[in-house]
Amino acid sequence: MSSEAPIQRRPRKTFDWSTAFIAVVVVVAAVIVYRRDGEARFLEILVSDFHLFVDILPKVLAACLIAAFVAVLMPREVVLRWVGAESGFLGIVVATVAGAICPGGPITIFPVAAAFVAIGADIGAAIAFITSWTLLGYARALVWEWPFFGAEFVTWRIIISIPLPIVAGVLARFIAGLAARKGDGE
Amino acid sequence: MIYFVDGLLWGIALVLGLVAASRSRHLLRDSVREGVIDCMRLLPRIMLGVVGAGYIAALLPQEVVGRWLGADSGITGLCIAVIGGAFTPGGPVIGFSIGAAALKGGAGTPQVIAYTVAWALFAVQRLTLWEIPVMPQRLVWLRVLGSLPLPFLAAAGAMLLGRP
Secondary structure, X not given: OHHHOOOOOOOOOOOOHHHHHHHHHHHHHHHHHHHHHHHHHHHHHHHHHHHHHHHHHHHHHHHHHXXXXXXXXXXXXXXXXXXXXXXXXXXXXXXXXXXXXOOOOOOOHHHHHHHHHHOOOOHHHHHHHHHHHHHHOHHHHHHHHHHHHOHHHHHHHHHHHOOHHHHHHHHHXXXXXXXXXXXXXX | OHHHHHHHHHHHHHHHHHHHHHXXXXXXXXXHHHHHHHHHHHHHHHHHHHHHHHHHHHOOOHHHHHHHOEOOOHHHHHHHHHHHHHHOOOOOOHHHHHHHHHHHOOEOHHHHHHHHHHHHHHOHHHHHHHHHHHOXXXXXXXXXXXXXXXXXXXXXXXXXXXXX
């Protein structure tokens, strides 16, 4: 079956300039906190954030496995039919719904979205998928947003956000179209 | 709730793993190896992102944020909210906690919605640390460009509805 053909995925380096830049910012911030607020506060932040890190780890591992499986298992014809280049507006709507019901914690969506693009999903649909997961995802809203803002704020924030992934997908597709036309030298 | 998400993710991974195994052992082994290697490569970034975000957040003056985003700050307040959201570190709770603090400190609801939406979409730290290494560059930049109007649309929606 063609869906098992090898897929070209972007090779990932373990370390790169963007990571190095953030590392410098983090070290500087940590040193300032240590000198300004003392050792106790420094350790308090370290311990609480380390708990968060341990909490996120299994989610990230699961997401990377899902992405790897999706890349080899998802029949390309299905992806192309629902969210491929020819999928039009409906593809963006399908991707928005998929993003809203997709579970996941921080960052888990990015490898999955990249896997979908690698097997032929339209770029506008992929962007609607990511945006929808970011703004409409119930998991994120319930676990992280609700405790801070309460039910009313979160509910209305989500209602207001419902059309936004579609806007982002359509706009991204439009920009991609403009860029492609320019690239053709027209 | 947190375990529910973990369970759902692992449930999906398990089902996909079984499907892969039913095709061939080889396919399962290769996919698992690739997934685990991807995860290992992301580890230093996640470590930096989660642990580092706490230190950056500790340096952010929360009261000042509240004053800048006041209910009568208008379009200027919205623009500050969007830029502020983009430069708030991208850990899972920081943007929400600052937004909630700003709301308590007298910030306008549309401004806070614009702030949290901008933070969710553009947090520069999350962009450089996680998105750029994991996804094709073209996808990242098109996503950012296509999402630029969204915080403003969300704020406009909040104003039109008069909610929350």
